[in-house]
Amino acid sequence: MTKMTDQPQMNEQQRLTLSRAGRASRTANRERACKCCGEMVRKGHDIIRVRNTYGGNHQFVWIHPACLTDGVEVCLANEVVVVHREDGSPSPAPTPTPPQEVPAPVSTEPIGEASSDGNVLWNIIRNSAIPDLRSSIDNHVADLRSEFASAPRPIHITTPSSEPMDLGVQHELLPLLIRMSMIRNNSGFREHLLLVGPAGTGKTYMASVIHDALLSIPAVDGGFADGVNQSAFIFSCNEETMPSDLIGPMVPNISDGSENHRRSGLVDAYENGGLAVLDEFDALPSGAAIVLNSMLANERVTLPDNTVVERHPDFMCVAIGNTFGTGGDDLYTSRGVLDAATLDRFTGRNFTIDYSPSIEAALCPDRTLRETIQGYRSAMQREGVRRIISMRALATAYQQTVAGFSHDEVVALLFMPWSEDDRRTVGYSANPASVIDGTVNRMGAV
Secondary structure (H helix, E strand, O other): OOOEOOOOOOOHHHHHHHHHOOOOEEEOOOOEEOOOOOOEEOOOOEEEEEEOOOOOOOOEEEEOHHHOOOOOEEEEEOOEEEEEOOOOOEOOOOOOOOOOOOOOOOOOOOOOOOOOOOOHHHHHHHHHHHHHHHHHHHHHHHHHHHHHHHOOOEEEEOOOOOOOEEEEEOOOOHHHHHHHHOOEOOOOOEOOEEEEOOOOOOHHHHHHHHHHHHHHOOHHHOOOOOOOOOOOEEEEOOOOOOHHHHHOOEEEOOOOOOEEEOOOHHHHHHHHOEEEEEEOHHHOOHHHHHHHHHHHHOOEEEOOOOOEEEOOOOEEEEEEEOOOOEOOOOOOOOOOEOOHHHHHOOOOOEEEOOOOHHHHHHHOOOHHHHHHHHHHHHHHHHHOOOOOOOHHHHHHHHHHHHOOOOHHHHHHHHHOOOOHHHHHHOOOOOOHHHHHHHHHHHHOOO
């Protein structure tokens, strides 16, 4: 676009002088280029009409007032602006100013009314169609990003001495947890992990995958040594768990009346190496927690029969809970407050495990159904409704659609056990019983 500058306006005396000299002057009724300097004259600014007297071309041209000097006319020769001197010889053409792009002015005229240049269609496109198109593109890009973020992606683990291991579709935090489980402290022992999150997020399953990964990773890279227990010990804690439940009870010998200690799976993993998974860890009472503290922190433990067991370098504990040991909440009311010494065993190695978009996309490939249920779950968490919508619920819902149930029927089955107040709080207004009655009538007897 040609550069446009603001030229000084003429006063009435200057206009009269030009008129007497036979040179007409007026204000421009549209934007036009000065034939002398090439710059644009804005609409409403002064311009002067002069006659071209060079090269036999006597047409009139319009110029800036500032470009007019006494005895000088504007002449055109081969479409190049040339100034005619008083002695009749042409002067060199002025160096043209390089064109500079300037942003187009934003129209303030209402859509549907003619603009000053009559470009109604352009106003409609600029003010309506383009914003709508941009919004549509932005929404489409956002949908693609969301779909890509939740797309099931397999997890691969690579170590210096082994080929990449394909663990399949797993939780996004799993690679980090496996790396953390490969770390040893200054004494050469593995550190422990604490996984905390809502019910149904796959925490216990993640612990078993960590165990399998450590069995597959070479010992030189941080995996379990050869001969380590091939199975993980899993123990479910509760508010009545006793120390003997963790380390094993003393059992009387019927023949001679003596007592013998029966070792637990936890003691076996402690002595021979392996993974001990303590589920519902935050329900553990203080008496049992004291025994556990000794096993997690020390290099040896004394059993009830006074046998001293040395800790294996490959012993590791993964504790799993719904809270961080600070006591129960509205949803997990039976959880107790854990001793600070117990929690200190996991300092720097406690992780929040939330629902995995990747796993949920694999469990429920129906995106519309998945996002509908996830939306109810978000409302449930936001409003503090004491219910659980786990990844299992999504897997069940998808299997029901495969069996022929509609989305409405699947969601009704999900909300069937809920109270009416809870359903309304999360935004579900239908009567699930009525929906299911319609399902029975539609499907008939099996």
